[in-house]
Amino acid sequence: MTAPGTPAGAPAADTDDLDVEEALALVREPHREPQDDGAARPPGGPAVRQPAERHTATPWPHAREIAARAARTARAHGRQGTADSSAGDRRAPVSVPLGDALGLVLAAPLDALTDLPSFDTSAMDGWAVAGPGPWQVREEGVLAGHAQPESLTDGVAVRIATGARVPADTTAVLRTEHGRTDAQGRLHPTREMSHGQDIRPRGQECRTGDQLLPVGTLVTPAVLGLAAAAGYDTVTVVPRPGVEVLILGDELLTEGLPHDGLIRDALGPMLPPWLRALGADVVAVRRIGDDARALRKAVTASRADLVITTGGTAAGPVDHVHPVLERVGAELLVDGVKVRPGHPMLLARTKEHQHLVGLPGNPLAAVSGLLTLAEPLLRTLAARPAPEPYTLPLKEAVQGHPYDTRLIPVVLRGDHAVPLHYNGPAMLRGIAAADALAVVPPGGARQGEEAELLDLPWATAGIGVCFT
Numbered sequence: 001m002t003a004p005g006t007p008a009g010a011p012a013a014d015t016d017d018l019d020v021e022e023a024l025a026l027v028r029e030p031h032r033e034p035q036d037d038g039a040a041r042p043p044g045g046p047a048v049r050q051p052a053e054r055h056t057a058t059p060w061p062h063a064r065e066i067a068a069r070a071a072r073t074a075r076a077h078g079r080q081g082t083a084d085s086s087a088g089d090r091r092a093p094v095s096v097p098l099g100d101a102l103g104l105v106l107a108a109p110l111d112a113l114t115d116l117p118s119f120d121t122s123a124m125d126g127w128a129v130a131g132p133g134p135w136q137v138r139e140e141g142v143l144a145g146h147a148q149p150e151s152l153t154d155g156v157a158v159r160i161a162t163g164a165r166v167p168a169d170t171t172a173v174l175r176t177e178h179g180r181t182d183a184q185g186r187l188h189p190t191r192e193m194s195h196g197q198d199i200r201p202r203g204q205e206c207r208t209g210d211q212l213l214p215v216g217t218l219v220t221p222a223v224l225g226l227a228a229a230a231g232y233d234t235v236t237v238v239p240r241p242g243v244e245v246l247i248l249g250d251e252l253l254t255e256g257l258p259h260d261g262l263i264r265d266a267l268g269p270m271l272p273p274w275l276r277a278l279g280a281d282v283v284a285v286r287r288i289g290d291d292a293r294a295l296r297k298a299v300t301a302s303r304a305d306l307v308i309t310t311g312g313t314a315a316g317p318v319d320h321v322h323p324v325l326e327r328v329g330a331e332l333l334v335d336g337v338k339v340r341p342g343h344p345m346l347l348a349r350t351k352e353h354q355h356l357v358g359l360p361g362n363p364l365a366a367v368s369g370l371l372t373l374a375e376p377l378l379r380t381l382a383a384r385p386a387p388e389p390y391t392l393p394l395k396e397a398v399q400g401h402p403y404d405t406r407l408i409p410v411v412l413r414g415d416h417a418v419p420l421h422y423n424g425p426a427m428l429r430g431i432a433a434a435d436a437l438a439v440v441p442p443g444g445a446r447q448g449e450e451a452e453l454l455d456l457p458w459a460t461a462g463i464g465v466c467f468t
């Protein structure tokens with residue numbers, strides 16, 4: 001590779017958790033200088049590649065940190081050489097209709113555009129009354145959504161619906177079940193009333209201009225409801241990262257039964273919805289075959305924030321990912337991870353605003369790469385917080401790899417994680433039935449030992465799980 005690069009396994013200078021505020025700074029401060037991307041740098045100098053013979057795979061936790069941080073420094077690196085200036089302020093905040101904002105992060109505070117409630121409102125069905133009872137009841141009632149009703153005078157009441165504007169000079173609302181009408185048609189309270197009872201005064205929840213939610217808030221269904229109530233048609237959010245998927249391999253069929261050494265492409269159908277569940281906008285899925293030129297053209301032409309390739313990461317005769325990255329002058333940030341399956345996975349910076357995650361071709365190895373490298377990177381680009389780590393005890397012992405972390409599909413049963421079989425690198429049978437992946441440290445885990453769990457987006461019914 002020609003561009004300044006990072007040897008795999010290089011220690012990050014700073015391993016603090018990525019902070020949402022820092023990620024948001026990406027969209028707020030376009031010319032911020034880099035702090036750390038996990039690249040090894042000699043004091044005072046640019047990042048350097050170490051000789052290939054010193055190459056070692058990156059430990060799994062460290063690879064995730066590098067991926068989470070990589071997106072932060074994209075702009076500054078672009079200015080140093082791998083120019084893609086036409087990308088401009090692609091990560092600048094965008095205004096989107098409420099219907100498209102679910103799962104995104106607010107890039108501007110949600111300030112009330114109105115008082116809430118915006119008028120004095122009846123909290124109950126009953127009568128708006130003025131002064132102490134009994135009251136003469138006016139003939140025409142007041143419904144929600146109707147024009148300003150006529151004001152009341154002492155001793156007068158009017159039928160009112162929940163949510164309707166209370167007439168001026170109303171002193172309380174009497175609930176339907178707490179009023180009795182006598183033979184002369186006068187209304188009496190059947191219990192003690194207090195001044196202002198069952199009236200929601202204008203501005204009770206907020207005044208115009210009050211901050212309802214800060215920058216960095218994840219847009220949930222409740223946030224959409226609040227935004228609508230407060231007068232918003234659109235909200236200002238961090239844009240969804242754009243992802244292009246490049247499927248490599250001449251042996252892949254897109255339909256029918258496997259035959260003559262050809263197999264069905266399992267990643268083309270799996271990755272786009274999974275990426276959407278991780279908050280990405282999948283802008284294209286292209287089939288490249290085992291054609292290095294086509295791969296180079298596709299990588300060079302792509303405008304996506306993240307390019308994901310599948311297959312071709314190892315050292316076989318048609319494994320073109322490394323040579324193509326070298327050809328395009330990419331900066332390798334992670335080159336192999338100490339994780340099984342998926343150890344040949346890689347992460348590179350290809351342009352100022354663009355990264356590439358190379359997923360190994362074996363399908364479960366690809367899942368491992370997706371969750372190890374693509375998920376933290378997408379999370380950073382979207383300014384989303386890292387999920388709170390959690391552990392559960394393992395129902396059975398899991399054999400470990402001597403040096404590498406293992407990711408094992410599990411189902412969650414009661415307060416245990418139950419390891420699933422069919423967890424080989426080429427198998428999807430285990431993960432297709434799983435709720436999570438258990439992180440098994442080098443050396444393995446005993447029965448009952450607590451294991452960290454990586455949730456699958458649909459199993460947690462998380463907010464990203466819209467699949468839209």
Ligand SMILES: Nc1nc2c(c(=O)[nH]1)N[C@H]1C(S)=C(S)[C@@H](COP(=O)(O)OP(=O)(O)OC[C@H]3O[C@@H](n4cnc5c(N)ncnc54)[C@H](O)[C@@H]3O)O[C@H]1N2
Pocket residue numbers: 247248249251252263264265266267268310311312313314315316319341342343344359360361362363365425
């Ligand atoms: N000499 C070595 N060979 C291999 C090593 C190694 O370290 N040294 N690592 C092995 C491991 S582990 C993995 S994982 C694979 C990674 O290989 P690649 O990323 O180069 O992937 P391919 O060779 O293209 O494919 C591997 C395997 O996966 C199948 N495949 C590919 N794409 C798909 C797809 N879209 N859907 C379903 N299956 C797919 C492909 O047919 C191969 O069977 O390398 C090992 N070799």
Ligand code: MOO
Pocket residue numbers: 339340341342343344360362364365425426
């Ligand atoms: O990444 Mo490979 O599929 O570890 O076994």
